[in-house]
Amino acid sequence: MLSVPYALSQGGWLSLALFVLVGAVCYYTGKLIVRCMQADDSVRTYPDIGQLAFGAHGRRAIGLVMYVELYLVAISFLILEGDNLDKLFPGTVVELLGYRMHGKQLLVLVAAAVILPTTWLKNLSMLAYVSAVGLIASAALTASLVWAGVAEKGFHVKGSDLLNLSGLPTSLSLYFVCFAGHGVFPTVYSSMRKKRHFPKVLLISSVLCSLNYALAAILGYLIYGDDVQAQVTLNLPSGRLYTRIAILTTLITQLAKYALVIQPITAAIDKNLSVAATETGQLTRMLTSTAVVVSTVVLACTVTFFGYLMSFIGSSLNITVSVLFPCLSYLKIYKARGGVRHVEVAAIVGILAVVGTYTSLNHIIGTF
Structure with a gap:
């Protein structure tokens, strides 16, 4: 949501039509994921779909893409924290052991120090409730732009x-x-009491999110035009009450969600290390989480361009997880069973063609 005004400024007003198209495509591929899960009751996670469709290689491939995506999102959270804290507390300087630390890098370290203990928790359910602040943050950002x-x-x-x-x-x-x-x-589908309602949930949430994103994009572009930054909160004037509210709710959201984002990564590492449920195992899990946090801090202090990082995540990873893999898995699972209609094949081929055109356009424009 922070970056959609920048996205609109990059593509122009007509790119809103592509925004609608992307939303429709992702809604349809979301339904394909559910269809894939309904093919086998043992499927409960995204890598399970890869196993069902393409065997062990499919599980490993989609697992790797997901973990890399989550890792980059964790880095983007820290960049976001540093940028917005610098907006709230400009010119912050601290001397530590004779070394002068200042600016966004210092604030990234401060944010990481606050986040680190949350990654040691065995039960992250408390953070799940806190992360609901994201709903308030979305409303606060839209109100701030107005x-x-x-x-x-x-x-x-x-x-x-x-x-x-x-x-x-x-x-x-x-x-x-x-x-x-x-x-x-x-995960959401598996946890629902009435799974048949998932398509309705998906449709309603997609429409509401689309309206919220579109409103934020239009407001940000109308107000700041081509000067809008990759995070629209950085355009808001310093010292204003609505600026502080928008930034603070954004900061709290990222603080709460960081541990949830890296949890699958640390769990996969612990599984490969065969970490046992003992005191020694708990210490190992804490060290693993700490190592992941430290590595993301180093990269966040090095890769400071939030817009480019989110663009990379979108172009190289999200498209794979959100479009390519659901389409290919659905065809692979149901084609052999004779359960794919000609209309569905045409729709999927059309989606893959659109994604292919986008990839080609990206490469062509990148050469100039």
């Missing part, structure tokens, strides 16, 4: 580009990030 437009900048249609081909790949990548929750769909 407030900024009314009280500060006004809505002057500063962004005038109808279509910017050179920025279109970035826009599409960021739009895919908006709808890339497919990795957790199997």
Whole structure:
């Protein structure tokens, strides 16, 4: 949501049509994931779908893509924390052991120090409740943009580009990030008491999120035009109450969700290390979590470009998890059973063609 105004500025007003298309495609592929799960009662996770469709190689491939995606999202959380804390506390300087630390890197370290103990928890259910603050953060950000437009900048249609081909790949990548929750769909579906309602849940949430994203994108682009930053909160004027509310709710959300994001990564490492449920095993799990946090801190202090990182996640990983893998798995599972209609084959081929066109466009534009 923070990056959709920037995405709109990169692609121009007509890129909103592609935003709608991406939302529709991701909704359809979400339904394909559920169909894949319904093919076998033993399927409960996303890698399980890979196992059912393509065997052990499929499980390993989709698992690797998911873990890399989660790792990069964790890095983006820390970058986000550093940028927004710097917005709240500009010019912060600390001297430690004769070394002068300042700026975003210092604030990334502060955020990591707060986050680290949450990664040691055995039961993360408490963080799941806290992460519901994300709903409040979304509403607070939209309200802040409205407030900024009314009280500060006004809505002057500063962004005038109808279509910017050179920025279109970035826009599409960021739009895919908006709808890339497919990795957790199997977990949500498996946990529902009335699983038959999942398509309705998916449709309602997709529509509501789309409206929220689109409103934020349009407001941000109307107010700041081509000057909108990769995180629209960085455009909000310092010292204003609505700016502080928007940034604080965003910060709390990332603090709560970081441990949830890296938990599958640390669990996979512990499984490979055969960590036992003993005191020694608990210490090993803490060391594993600490090592993951430290590595993300180092990369967050090195890769400071939030917009480019989110674009990379969208273009190289989310598209695989959200579009390519569901389509190919569905065809592989149901084609042999004669359960794929010609209309579905045509729709899937069309989706794969669109993704292929996007990839080709990305490479062509990248050569100039």
